[in-house]
Amino acid sequence: MQVTIEQSKLELVEGDITKQSVDAIVNAANTSLLGGGGVDGAIHRAGGPAILEECKRLGGCETGDAKITTGGNLPARHVIHTVGPVWHGGRSGEREKLASCYRRSLEVARENGLTSVAFPSISTGAYRYPLDEAAKVALRTVKEYLEAHTDIELVRFVLFGPESYRAYEQALEDLTAGRA
Ligand code: ADP
Numbered sequence: 299m300q301v302t303i304e305q306s307k308l309e310l311v312e313g314d315i316t317k318q319s320v321d322a323i324v325n326a327a328n329t330s331l332l333g334g335g336g337v338d339g340a341i342h343r344a345g346g347p348a349i350l351e352e353c354k355r356l357g358g359c360e361t362g363d364a365k366i367t368t369g370g371n372l373p374a375r376h377v378i379h380t381v382g383p384v385w386h387g388g389r390s391g392e393r394e395k396l397a398s399c400y401r402r403s404l405e406v407a408r409e410n411g412l413t414s415v416a417f418p419s420i421s422t423g424a425y426r427y428p429l430d431e432a433a434k435v436a437l438r439t440v441k442e443y444l445e446a447h448t449d450i451e452l453v454r455f456v457l458f459g460p461e462s463y464r465a466y467e468q469a470l471e472d473l474t475a476g477r478a
Pocket of ligand 1: 337
């Protein structure tokens with residue numbers, strides 16, 4: 299599924315983010331930036347040790363913030379590491395922190411002159427953020443960014459499996475129809 303927002307494309311695909319040929323893929327990392335499971339493990343495995351070497355020099359990353367490294371052996375030239383919130387029931391600022399991940403990642407992309415960015419579904423794995431809620435926050439935040447800035451030409455959500463894809467598809471339909 300694909301929509302146009304101002305001059306930019308926002309698209310949803312089902313697949314593996316490590317295979318994406320874009321300027322940057324975003325990693326759902328943890329605050330240490332020293333590797334983990336899920337999409338983080340997959341990115342370090344596919345990208346090789348150069349990514350971890352750079353991460354070690356970054357001094358970690360706060361929840362909601364984002365930092366950039368090389369893409370190592372990945373088809374993407376860069377990895378933007380962001381740290382999503384752990385879900386604690388929704389009253390601990392989870393929504394704002396998750397929105398901040400998407401905003402900060404796009405700001406870091408822009409600061410580095412990048413124009414195409416692929417995101418995974420941040421926080422919906424080990425961090426247990428409810429998928430439907432996370433999809434709404436993710437898409438709304440990216441839409442607002444693209445409405446306000448023209449530098450990023452493509453944002454692709456790479457959803458791992460049909461359940462994630464369907465949740466994002468429903469959220470994007472609701473958002474574009476003005477239901478969300
Ligand atoms: P978090 O700790 O932020 O919840 P996880 O990596 O556990 O991060 O999960 C985030 C999302 O990334 C989940 O929806 C998971 O299915 C997905 N995911 C795992 N591997 C990949 C991959 N190779 N490409 C894209 N998404 C992935």
